[in-house]
Amino acid sequence: MNMDEKDTNLETTQMPPAGQPPEALEVVMIDDDEEERQRWQNKSGITLRPPRRVVSTPIIEEVDENGETHYCYGEAATEDFPAEICYEGERRELKNEEYEQILAAFKQAQAKEDGYKPLRPLEENTTLPRFPMENLPIALFEYCKNLSEAMEMSADLAGTAMLGTLAALLQGRYGISPEPGWEEPLCLFVLGVARPGEGKSHLMKAVTNPLFKHQTKLFSDYADKAIEIEVRLDMARSAYEAMRRECSSLKGGPREIKLVEMEDKLREIKALEKSAPPRLVANDVTAQKLAGLLQENKGRISIISAEGAVFSNIAGLYDSQPNFTNYLQAYSGETIIVDRVGRPGEYINDPRLTMNLMVQPDVLDQVVKNRTLLERGLPARFLFSLPESKLGRRKIEGAPKLDPEIKKRYEDLLEELIALAEEDTYEILTLSEDAADLFTGFRKAADERNNGDxxxxxxxxxxxxxxxxRLAGLMHVATYREEAGKMPVDYFVMKEACELAWSYYIDHARHAHQIMGSDKNMKRAVALLKALDQQDWKAFTAYEVARSLKNQSFKKGADAEVFLNILVDYGYLKIEREQSGKRVFYKYIVNPRWIAQSKDRLA
Known part of the structure; x- marks a missing residue:
């Protein structure tokens, strides 16, 4: 029984046989009735009882001087009972945190068994999967686990930020090609969302510290070089002026020779004037400044921030219209050409841009509300992480400490990758045969789901x-380091990358697109659920919904899918693939648990 990755061992409870799948567990949720609890306690399976508080108020009988009896309430007594877990007659009390972890594991097992997600009220937030940090290379996994526990923050934010940091380091050093004619750069756009006070800035600093230390060293080294450049620039300008004066008195062949010398000297001056400290990281930049930074830094730059001010620039804070074409092109490695009036423009071939961001929920809300950003596809390029907040549930005292050995192993890895990134070469990673087969299967499954959930x-x-x-390429280099370019991406690394997408990023992307800034969507999902119940349907297609439920204003099946898939996320429906001849279609199946409790269903 896999409870969670975080030490939720049942010390006094006899566990199921090794290897027994979660689907085989009989999970019984019970109420506060003592008789009901005892009835299940000796049965097979697991009984989980939530924590509860019992308030009892005694009734006191009093007889007054006239012999009349009066009743009044005495002082209320409050008694708290902890959560409990029972298995094969054994019983153990649970801390609240243990109860929540085990409950989540039970719900996941139940969802695997019948295909439905846990049934939840639509007004509540959906339960999103935790970040599968065990899929990361070992040095990242250890630090992600230790850092998130020490800071009492979600591992989701740390893990996603680590992937963004790998991309910032390696985007200019490697690409990946699954087949001839298809190459992906190793840059990423990642976005973690956390409430104010969570500690986003401290976490981002802990994850990216080696990168910023290297940036500081580059600035320091350039400071000494800058004096030399200034002296050489002054001398070059003086030499050019002397050549110009001399050339004015020359004619014929000598003049032509001197003009060539002046051209060379002017090229030297222009090169010295463009000299700037090497930049790996930017923060709050406009689209115009981004193009300049890319041109000055071999077409490579990263935006790393725990504030998300870059979205204000993208959305048009400094311009009347949003201007983010450069961001889209740099993500895809498309050539950027910027023409300017009265001064030279920029031409950046094969650019790379990584955005590694942590923002507050209202920033994401502004992004998904901006129709221009949505229509141009900027959110479609992000990997989203929307973990549950731990504010109000932190231990403060007694939390695990950051292990210096684990931290050193992580920082040593990043320093090794920084040294690799400094090499003046670019390598294309390929896939092993079994990794290519696995990736092909992933593509087919993803394409099928494009017409499903x-x-x-x-x-x-x-x-x-x-x-x-991109994820596979980054994790391959983080695993094999300097040997990465000498071997193809193997099956196991590709499997870890696919599982990150299947088990985590898909659900978080769906959640970000569905409910952030979309209260209207939730209201329509509630109305649609009520309409489905009144129809007494148990299985249907999106087309049937659009055709039959005229009051829902769906012009076609695709219009209904947005709201039907919200109901899938909240456990009311599941999707099944069916085939009739060559025609493939998808049916929505109503959860029997909802049918049993719905008040809007026909009697």
């Missing part, structure tokens, strides 16, 4: 195979 995320899902390739 991911129909309302088609643009994001269409980029998912490329995202998986």
């Amino acid at each position: 991911l129909a309302n995320l088609k643009e994001w899902t269409s980029k998912l195979p490329g995202q998986v390739l």
Whole structure:
């Protein structure tokens, strides 16, 4: 029984036999009734009882001086009972945190068994999967686990930021190609979302510290070089002026020779004037400044921030219209050409841009509300992480400490990757035969889901195979380091990358697109659920919904899919693939648990 990755061992409870799948567990949720609890306690399976508080108020009988009896309430007594877990007659009390972890594991097992997600009220937040940090290379996994526990923050934010940091380091050093004619750069756009006070800035600093230390060293080294450049520039300008004066008195062949010398000297001056400290990282930049930074730094730059101010620039804070073409092109490695009036423009071939961001929920809300950003596909390029907040549930005292050995192993890895990135070469990673087969299967499955449960995320899902390739390339280099270019990406690394997408990033992307800034979507999902119940349907297609439920204003099946898939996320429906001849279609099946409790169903 896999409870969770975080030490939730049942010390006094006899566990199921090794290897027994979670689907085989009989999970019984019970109420506060003592008789009901005892009835299940000696049965097979697991009984989980939530924590509860019992308030009892005694009734006191009093007789007054006239002999009349009066009743009044005495002082209320409050008694708290902890959560409990029972298995094969054994019983153990649980801390609240243990109860929540085990409950989540039970719900996941239940969802695997019948195909439905846990049934939840639509007004509540959906339960999103935790970040599978065990899929990361070992040095990243150890630090992700230790850092998130020490800071009492979600491992989701740390793991996603680590992937963004790998991309910032390696985007200019490697690419990946699954087949001839298809190459993906190793840059990423990642976005973690956390409430104010969570500690985003401290976490981002802990994850990216080796990168910023290297940037500081580059600035320091350039400071000494800058004096030399200034002296050489002054001398070059003086020499050019002397040549110009001399050339004015020359004619014929000598004049032509001197003009060639002046051209060379002017090229030297222009090169010295353009000299700037090497930049690996930017923060708050406009689209125009981004093009300049890319040109000055061999077409490579990363935006790393725990504030998300870059979205204000993208959305048009400094311009009347949003201007983010450069961001889209740099993500894809497309050539950027910027023409300017009265001064030279920029031409950046094969650019690379990584965005590694942590923002507050209202920033994401502004992004998904901006129709221009949505229509141009900027959110479709992001890997989203929307973990549950731990504010109000932190231990403060007694939390695990950061292990210096684990931290050193992580920082040693990043320093090794920095040294690799400094090499003046570019390598294309390829896939082993079994990794290529696995990736092909992933592409087919993702394409099928484009017409199923991911129909309302088609643009994001269409980029998912490329995202998986990028993740696989980054994790391959982090695993094999300086040997990475000498071997193809293997099956196991590709499997880890695919599982990151399947088990985590798909659900978080769907959640980001569905409910952030979309209260209207939730209201329509509630109305649609009520309409489905009144129809007493148990299985149907999106087309049947659009055709039959005229009051829902769906012009076609695709219009209904957005709201049907919200109901899938909340456990009311599941999607099944059916085939009739060559025609493949998808049916929505109503959860029997909902049918049993719905008040809107026909009697």
